Structures are given as structure tokens and as C-alpha cells.
Amino acid sequence: MSETHRARPGVDPASAPPSDVPRGPGGRDALVRRRVFQTPLLRRVVYAVVFELLAILFTTGILAALGNGGGPSLAVAVVSSTVALLWNIVFNSVFETLERRLGITGRPWWVRVAHAVGFEGGLIVFLVPAVALILGIGLGEAFLIEAGLLVFFLVYAAVYAYAFDSVFGLPDSAARAEA
Structure with a gap:
């Protein structure tokens, strides 16, 4: 599963919209909820x-x-x-x-x-x-x-x-x- 297509708890991954929220340790969403570093x-x-x-x-x-x-x-x-x-x-x-x-x-x-x-x-x-x-x-x-x-x-x-x-x-x- 790519970083932008993660499963969310309680949501069918096939029907969930892609997420561009970066992931932190343990798979949790990062506090800054968008990609900050481009490289x-x-x-x-x-x-x-x-x-x-x-x-x-x-x-x-x-x-x-x-x-x-x-x-x-x-x-x-x-x-x-x-x-x-x-x-x-x-x-x-x-x-x-x-x-x-x-x-x-x-x-x-x-x-x-x-x-x-x-x-x-x-x-x-x-x-x-x-x-x-x-x-x-x-x-x-x-x-x-x-x-x-x-x-x-x-x-x-x-x-x-x-x-x-x-x-x-x-x-x-x-x-x-x-x-």
C-alpha cells in the first residue's frame, strides 16, 4: 500500500480516498498533517x-x-x-x-x-x-x-x-x- 493510500481505522481501504497525510512512528498521522519536505x-x-x-x-x-x-x-x-x-x-x-x-x-x-x-x-x-x-x-x-x-x-x-x-x-x- 503506498504512503498516500493508507487504510484508516473503520474505513474500507478500497473505498477510502487517498491520504496525503504523512505517517509518524507506529503508523499514526504526523502532527504536521501535510508533506513538508519535498526532497x-x-x-x-x-x-x-x-x-x-x-x-x-x-x-x-x-x-x-x-x-x-x-x-x-x-x-x-x-x-x-x-x-x-x-x-x-x-x-x-x-x-x-x-x-x-x-x-x-x-x-x-x-x-x-x-x-x-x-x-x-x-x-x-x-x-x-x-x-x-x-x-x-x-x-x-x-x-x-x-x-x-x-x-x-x-x-x-x-x-x-x-x-x-x-x-x-x-x-x-x-x-x-x-x-
């Missing part, structure tokens, strides 16, 4: 920009609450988001090339775990020295801050993805898989 690229750009803007706000707030000044906290947040975006591009390019060369298809769970560990490990390698330098602290303290932020962002990323999909609907690839 997958636009959806990814909006997703990443909003994610990182909120990440900057959260990181600044968390670091300020830990007793760091607003300026240094904001600097760490902006540097962290910039590094994360750039590392994401580089890491995913290398990772996907490696997948192709090794003939890995379908992204089984162990590949997803390797991807997450490699990505987050790289972020820690890049960000611990940057955090230490910006905040004027030792590498050990910077590592603890980064470890705490890593845990926060694992939860934040999952909640953000669910909320984004609930508001705007699933991407076409996931929506087709649920149809």
Missing part, C-alpha cells in the same frame, strides 16, 4: 540543523549549570556541534566505503553497534582536548564531561528522532517499509 536532502538538512541548534542550547545550559561561564560553555557547545557535523560526514563516508569493500549488506545489529562505538569514540578523541583547552581544565575532567555529554546525547538523539518523525512524518524510505 530527502531538505529533510536531512532541517533535521541536522535543528538537532545541532538544540544541542548547542542543551550543552551550553549543562556546562553552565556545572559552573562554567556562559561564554566558555557556548564556545564548547559550538565547537562540539561543528566537530560532530564534520566528523559525521567523514566517518560515514569511510564507514560506508568499508561496508562496500567488505560486502556487508542490510546493516545487522553488530554493524550498527560498531558504527555507534566508532563514531562516538572518534568524537571523544577530538573533543576531549578541545574541551580541556576551552574550559582550562585537565584532560581527565574534560573526559568526564564528554562522557556525561555522550550519555545525554544518546538519549537526546533517540527522543529527538522520535519527536521529529512524530511531527513531520517518517522519511519516505521508512514510511514505505511500514506500509
Whole structure:
């Protein structure tokens, strides 16, 4: 069943008019009841920009609450988001090339775990020295801050993805898989 011809509860699918309402997680209608993103690229750009803007706000707030000044906290947040975006591009390019060369298809769970560990490990390698330098602290303290932020962002990323999909609907690839 295509995304625009979904069955509605209590309605015979054969007689129901097509729906152009995007679907969210669990097959529910998205909160924005129309298609907002005309291309997958636009959806990814909006997703990443909003994610990182909120990440900057959260990181600044968390670091300020830990007793760091607003300026240094904001600097760490902006540097962290910039590094994360750039590392994401580089890491995913290398990772996907490696997948192709090794003939890995379908992204089984162990590949997803390797991807997450490699990505987050790289972020820690890049960000611990940057955090230490910006905040004027030792590498050990910077590592603890980064470890705490890593845990926060694992939860934040999952909640953000669910909320984004609930508001705007699933991407076409996931929506087709649920149809």
C-alpha cells in the first residue's frame, strides 16, 4: 500500500480516498498533517540543523549549570556541534566505503553497534582536548564531561528522532517499509 493510500481505522481501504497525510512512528498521522519536505536532502538538512541548534542550547545550559561561564560553555557547545557535523560526514563516508569493500549488506545489529562505538569514540578523541583547552581544565575532567555529554546525547538523539518523525512524518524510505 503506498504512503498516500493508507487504510484508516473503520474505513474500507478500497473505498477510502487517498491520504496525503504523512505517517509518524507506529503508523499514526504526523502532527504536521501535510508533506513538508519535498526532497530527502531538505529533510536531512532541517533535521541536522535543528538537532545541532538544540544541542548547542542543551550543552551550553549543562556546562553552565556545572559552573562554567556562559561564554566558555557556548564556545564548547559550538565547537562540539561543528566537530560532530564534520566528523559525521567523514566517518560515514569511510564507514560506508568499508561496508562496500567488505560486502556487508542490510546493516545487522553488530554493524550498527560498531558504527555507534566508532563514531562516538572518534568524537571523544577530538573533543576531549578541545574541551580541556576551552574550559582550562585537565584532560581527565574534560573526559568526564564528554562522557556525561555522550550519555545525554544518546538519549537526546533517540527522543529527538522520535519527536521529529512524530511531527513531520517518517522519511519516505521508512514510511514505505511500514506500509
